[in-house]
């Protein structure tokens with residue numbers, strides 16, 4: 001860690017990014033390169049992967065081994081599950097989720113992407129846009145990842161040709177015109193050789209744009225948080241069993257969005273009762289203004305009946321409170337979605353049950369068209385469904401609020417998470 | 425600084441507290457693993473913050489290998505008393521005496537692997553359905569694959585190829601009878617984050633993290649603390665060195681580093697300049713390329 005400064009460290013922003021793209025397009029190699037060229041690999045880690053590469057008879061150090069940590073991954077040379085890696089530059093601290101490209105493990109890609117601010121979508125310059133590229137781009141847009149960086153990789157294998165780059169850019173634009181994506185960048189790189197990853201490429205004078213590292217350090221992310229709509233799901237009610245705190249009732253949780261401060265008039269859902277915030281605190285310290293994603297404890301001016309799963313909101317800005325709504329889902333289980341079937345559902349920190357009332361359509365990944373006749377929703381399919389829950393949920397649309405707009409469905413028999421859902 | 429923007433340490437703190445509160449709510453009998461190392465100390469501090477002014481609503485569980493640094497135990501007992509926490513200790517020695525575990529032989533013998541047996545027995549005996557641990561994803565390549573809520577089957581085993589997807593911050597702790605969860609609130613912290621946070625929050629830590637003189641044995645480039653639990657090989661000798669520890673584990677497999685760092689600030693400078701990971705000081709990870717994955721599959725932390 002060169003240029004380390006303690007003050008700087010205390011004021012860094014956190015950027016979470018994920019990789020995506022088809023199998024073998026170079027995601028893990030890119031992450032390895034990024035860490036290697038920014039001098040974030042430690043000697044013992046490097047030695048270990050050098051040894052391993054030699055044993056396997058590779059001519060170069062296989063940088064993908066830095067994230068492909070499982071035995072099965074190393075044997076097969078593919079990524080199976082998300083690997084998380086961390087690094088910091090003087091500007092930002094980064095959490096990387098390196099995800100698998102293989103279709104069988106799409107659920108792990110969704111796992112890595114669900115919390116990301118930025119997605120790096122890799123495309124092999126020789127192969128262009130593939131079905132998995134489209135699937136992952138579509139998932140990135142569904143998940144509303146605010147920034148996409150399309151890395152056109154393996155430029156070393158197409159003689160660093162501008163034409164080859166432009167051709168893939170064209171292909172991708174054709175796809176992305178059908179998607180809801182706000183901010184897209186295109187970048188010609190070679191993850192293997194390091195072109196335009198941390199250092200500017202000497203092989204592509206025709207490319208005048210930024211390197212990947214420059215983009216990651218400078219993409220504007222502070223506006224990604226929602227500070228308008230106050231949403232505070234009560235996670236835990238604190239009632240100390242100590243005499244000095246006999247009457248203390250603290251409502252603990254993590255602020256999803258909005259700003260809370262003492263004196264604010266609030267409404268409790270589902271009871272609809274009103275109260276005024278007395279304190280917002282953590283560990284006995286009062287917080288003047290609390291905002292997402294802080295974990296805090298609130299006390300109120302009067303005794304109200306509040307339990308885990310209730311939500312504290314502002315009087316004039318309430319979420320929807322309904323039992324029947326539409327959800328876009330990514331299905332993640334070998335057992336197919338059952339129309340009329342019952343599932344457990346989890347929303348913020350609330351558990352309920354639901355029944356699948358309707359399957360509206362399935363997305364055809366190749367054309368991105370809606371197919372209203374195909375109601376077979378299996379592993380990795382994306383569909384719009386209608387559900388009814390046993391109790392009302394307090395939600396916003398996913399477009400408006402990533403955390404009050406998302407749900408997971410759980411199979412009540414196996415307890416597995418079977419779907420990621422975004423409320424429409 | 426930008427208004428209404430949490431710096432990354434406070435964001436990690438908020439995330440960890442959320443996970444701890446979730447574990448306390450979703451499980452009937454959670455417990456927090458306490459090893460006496462800096463990560464479990466930080467995790468315990470976060471648990472205090474999560475429920476304050478109430479006490480931590482679950483016990484701390486220490487799996488004692490019997491090969492501890494004495495400073496660790498002194499520190500543990502003082503801390504538990506100060507914060508009013510409940511402490512359960514289970515001993516690897518008892519597992520050996522009962523014939524549940526067999527002591528390794530030879531100079532590299534360690535009880536590190538045996539811990540798993542004592543741990544799984546303790547979870548069963550105390551009916552613990554969620555064990556929180558201070559493991560971080562940046563420590564080791566198999567740990568880099570962990571979820572916050574990590575499912576374990578009825579044999580305590582981890583199936584890394586078939587983990588539940590973990591989406592947004594929606595944590596699914598549902599399980600069948602006999603199964604349990606491992607919960608990792610510090611998943612996203614790095615070693616540097618832990619040290620910066622200890623400084624920021626002024627958290628007490630055992631003295632052996634700071635520089636001191638000690639008898640050590642150089643074994644394959646690793647400086648092991650000399651103690652009655654170490655059998656010397658023929659070519660080895662005991663030397664006095666000025667050292668400190670970067671991680672604290674079992675005495676037989678935790679290496680010291682030569683260092684003059686006597687304050688948190690000096691430790692942080694040292695780590696910022698370091699070219700090796702802290703796990704580089706752990707003999708237990710050097711046994712094979714997949715040593716950690718293999719142990720984790722079997723139920724190790």
Ligand SMILES: Nc1nc2c(ncn2[C@@H]2O[C@H](COP(=O)(O)OP(=O)(O)OP(=O)(O)O)[C@@H](O)[C@H]2O)c(=O)[nH]1
Pocket residue numbers: 021022023024025026027028029030064077078079080099100101102122153154155156157189190191192193
């Ligand atoms: N020539 C060349 N080869 C590359 C480049 N990037 C990656 N490769 C090679 O492509 C192969 C696959 O790379 P990985 O990084 O494992 O691909 P991946 O996208 O992570 O694959 P999955 O995670 O399994 O989806 C490896 O043999 C790499 O060495 C590049 O820029 N140029």
Ligand SMILES: [Mg+2]
Pocket residue numbers: 027028029064078079098099100101
């Ligand atoms: Mg990969």
